[in-house]
Amino acid sequence: MYIPDKFREDDIETLHAFIREHSFGILVTQMDGAPFATHLPFLFDADRGSHGMLRAHMARANPHWRSFNEQEALVIFQGPHAYVSPSWYEVELSVPTWNYAAVHAYGIPRLIEDGAALYDQLKTLVQIHEAQFEQPWPFPLPEDYVQKMMRGVVGFTFEITRLEGKFKMSQNRSAREREKVIEALGNTHADVATIMAELS
Numbered sequence: 001m002y003i004p005d006k007f008r009e010d011d012i013e014t015l016h017a018f019i020r021e022h023s024f025g026i027l028v029t030q031m032d033g034a035p036f037a038t039h040l041p042f043l044f045d046a047d048r049g050s051h052g053m054l055r056a057h058m059a060r061a062n063p064h065w066r067s068f069n070e071q072e073a074l075v076i077f078q079g080p081h082a083y084v085s086p087s088w089y090e091v092e093l094s095v096p097t098w099n100y101a102a103v104h105a106y107g108i109p110r111l112i113e114d115g116a117a118l119y120d121q122l123k124t125l126v127q128i129h130e131a132q133f134e135q136p137w138p139f140p141l142p143e144d145y146v147q148k149m150m151r152g153v154v155g156f157t158f159e160i161t162r163l164e165g166k167f168k169m170s171q172n173r174s175a176r177e178r179e180k181v182i183e184a185l186g187n188t189h190a191d192v193a194t195i196m197a198e199l200s
Contacts, residue, residue: 001104001164006172009103009165016046018103018165019054019077026076027056027109027158031067038064042075042158043125051160054105055112055121057153065154068109075105075158080191084170088180099169099181099192106162112155119146121155169196 009015019025023044028037043055054075058065081100112118123140130136140146169192170178178200185193 001102001166003164003166004172007166007168009167011165012051012163015103015163015165016044016052018079018101019044019052019105022077022079022103025054025105026078027058027064027073028076029064029067029071029073029109031064036064036067038062041125041129043121043128049159049161051105051163054107054158054160055155056158057118057122057125057155060152060154062154065109065111065156068111068156070108072106072161073109073158075107077103077105079103080189080195082185082189082192084181085184088184089173089177090180091177099185099196101167101169101195102165104164104166105158105160106164107158107160109156109158112157115150118150118153118155122150122153167195167199169199171199175200 019042023042024039025042026037026039028035030036038058040056040058045053045055079101081098084097084099086094086096112121126137170181173181178196182193182196182200185196
């Protein structure tokens with residue numbers, strides 16, 4: 001993606017933390033000569049590969065997985081975003097813009113052929129997200145039910161070969177203007193205001 005130097009984020013720990021926090025991503029590949037995208041929850045392991053490893057699954061009925069074929073793919077993780085009004089700037093002749101944070105991960109998705117590995121991946125995903133509830137969904141489930149459900153999905157791994165981070169948070173404006181934007185967004189988009197404050 002296009003990343004002006006002021007908005008570039010290269011710190012690997014920051015990028016990894018972003019992926020963990022915004023783990024519902026968009027997998028994009030080419031299929032039959034056209035872009036094809038699937039929205040998926042991802043698991044992230046920072047200790048596997050040079051930039052980390054993603055794991056996910058999709059419905060077997062989704063034709064997307066058939067397009068993998070060792071081609072490079074992109075996973076997009078998008079964070080908080082907000083419209084920025086030029087009325088918050090000190091320079092009268094300014095234009096509206098959008099502040100946002102995004103991380104792009106590149107790599108080659110590879111199908112999981114091992115049933116035990118797929119089961120472990122699905123179990124981990126469920127346990128992570130069920131942990132937020134007082135009465136989590138019971139796991140493990142009856143074996144016949146689990147096997148039936150697993151036949152309906154396809155799992156894959158995605159070793160990240162390249163990471164790009166773009167945190168466009170008014171870094172190109174003056175300190176006073178950034179303060180005014182942070183103040184303006186504080187009540188409506190506190191998540192964006194927080195990132196802006198951290199980058200100031």
